[in-house]
Amino acid sequence: MEATADKKDLKKFRKETREWLDANCPESMRQPITGPEDVYWGGRNGEFKTPDFKIWFEKMHAKKWIAPHWEKQYGGGGLDRMEYKILTEEMSRLGCRKPLFSFGLSMLGPALLKFATEEQKIKYLNDIVDAKIRWGQGYSEPGAGSDLANVQTKAEDKGDHYLVNGQKVWTSYGEKADMIFCLVRTDVEVPKHHGISFLLIDMATDGATTRPIKLISGKSPFCETFYDNVKVPKENLIGTEGQGWDIAKYLLTHERQMIGGIGETHVPTPVSDIAKKYLEIKGDVMTDAVLRAEIAKFEMDEAIFDMTIERVIDEAKAGNNSGALSSFFKFYGTELNKRRYEIMVACQGIDGLAWEGEQYNHGAIAKQFLRTKGNSIEGGTSEIQLNIISKRILGLPTR
Amino acid sequence: MALILTEEEQLLKTSASELFKSKAQIAALRKLRDEKDPLGYSKSLWKEMSNLGLAGLTISEAYGGLDFGYVGLGQVLETCGRTLVASPLVSTVLLSGTAIQLGGNEAQKKQYLPGIASGDSIFAFAMDEGKHHNPENCNTKITNNLISGNKTMVIDGHVANYFIVAVKDEKGISKLVVVNAKNEGILVEKIEMMDSRNLANVRFENVKVEDILDSYSSSTNLIENVLDVARIGLAAEMLGGIQEAFSRTIAYLKERRQFGVPIGSFQALQHRAAEMFGEIELCKSVVIKSLKAIDNQSDDLPKMASLAKAKLGETYKRVSNEGIQMFGGIGMTDDEEIGFFLKRARVVQHTLGDTNFHLDRLAKMKKY
Known part of the structure; x- marks a missing residue:
């Protein structure tokens, strides 16, 4: 009887959710996002691109649906798993955008929920939900890329604060971040994995500076950040000293799923449709037989990769833990995305390589193509993912 | 589902x-x-x-x-x-x-x-007529309930009690018919294949037909539907072979020592193994999804069948090749069983359409 009652409640919840979203989500907030400038990021200097962005954020904020699945004391909506699933489904059905894009929501939040003190959770999670703070990630360093545990940015214990000195790279939108979650070295005596701590640093503090990095795409979505005798209060430490590596690994799992495309709701245009637009087709068959075969193979792998996401989610629901697979999804998803853009550029010929000009959409395809090359580097390179698979899943010995 | x-x-x-x-x-x-x-x-x-x-x-x-x-x-x-x-x-x-x-x-x-x-009757399905799978190539004719033609790649053709034969009538319409193997005019040539199983070439010369299977909306669809179901079934078999060959290879990488260490500690082999692991994850997904598509009578069956047969063919080839290479010299010996998977992989890949056949079919379905 109880199960039936639950089912009925969920049905009601779905109906109410759909009606509320339909009544409250502005039309322009149901259009696909065109790029990272076309979303609301929040933060101390956060700007709403148009009034609709503000309306949509405020409505969802008042409804407590910025972080719908977090507990209420942290600013969340307290939805259970089924309700949260229904909300995401209904949002995707109407094409509703996320009202707030935030590394706080997608990356730091889950780590805080697991490792932070109650006081820290109440403070930082609420600030994330209220869009008061825009977060950046401070992991990589010039000497710590794939060998992330080699971070050298030092945090010295000075009694009431840490004194931080060092440099981070590849901080996404670093120049816009109010605060940054950092891996710092607090102990040089112990093995490298054990001397790392997870520290929250306010970028407004004296001695913290940023510099954008210009990429091959011509864009600068990443920064270098520098720390020159930056004082960070002791209470900004998450977990205990030396626990940073565990927290980093936990957080990277979330990041990998994000980069690998898990949980993405948009359906990309089939590459064969793009090919048909640009290339000669005779009697329903592309005349470029080699590219045709490459496209068919890509579309096969893409379709079956989607089925694999579906299967693994179904298995997880049935109670089979498959956390170790995040490395596989990161590896395969990013390699697929690179293949997609190789084919797209190949299909469009010279149009796909144009860099400027209105008629070429300002080189959007060329720039996106170049950007995809970073997919298999950021968040742990493809080679690092293969190392993880062979060690943790296949149990192959390390040397 | x-x-x-x-x-x-x-x-x-x-x-x-x-x-x-x-x-x-x-x-x-x-x-x-x-x-x-x-x-x-x-x-x-x-x-x-x-x-x-x-x-x-x-x-x-x-x-x-x-x-x-x-x-x-x-x-x-x-x-x-x-x-x-x-x-x-x-x-x-x-x-x-x-x-x-x-x-x-x-x-x-x-x-x-x-x-x-x-389990008392053995049936063989006689469809192909050439060296390569091609359902459109059917020159076996039925006239006055008698069939004539040459069939190739007939699995278990040499032991069958009955044949199901794809034929064309006078109007050129494809049909499946049932033939008793005892009827006169049937010549069976058994071929021993690389995988130690049997295929047969079967010649029908004015052979009497027992039944025509025509209780289906369209007989062309019937043949395609049967083939798609069988392609998915073969993909399931291939999944078993792939997983077994892979796990034997991984076990060998852990056990075989050279330069004083297990060869599985070499990154050149680890990355190839990890990539195969990923491909096998994909294989598992397309097999279960396509099997469910049969039971649910999904409209997507042709697409699912070609996805499954193409992907599993590609992966079985890769995993069986890597199996031999990673076993090294011992993998080339008849005593070691890894070679049996290589042999089966090639024959089953060829049966009912290889990867290229099905990639081409997928492209045609999407009109490119």
């Missing part, structure tokens, strides 16, 4: 696995090969499989089957693939049983299906 097995399907898989573990290891296939067994499979094993109900999994209860569905049959085929079990499951149940179940009328089903479900 969740992409997981039900408890019953899991149980079926376990019991099939136990049977093959005790009765049909690769050693059993080796014995059939070395003794040049005239049947090419073990009659007593087939009886046991039938007694367990495996031959009747996809046949309705009304005709002596279990009505268990194709996800179930897929689990058994996958398990067969692990130890390369030679049996009439593909020819008789997967191909011919499906053809009769889908295309036969009440009387035809009543006549043929109970014999399949009990």
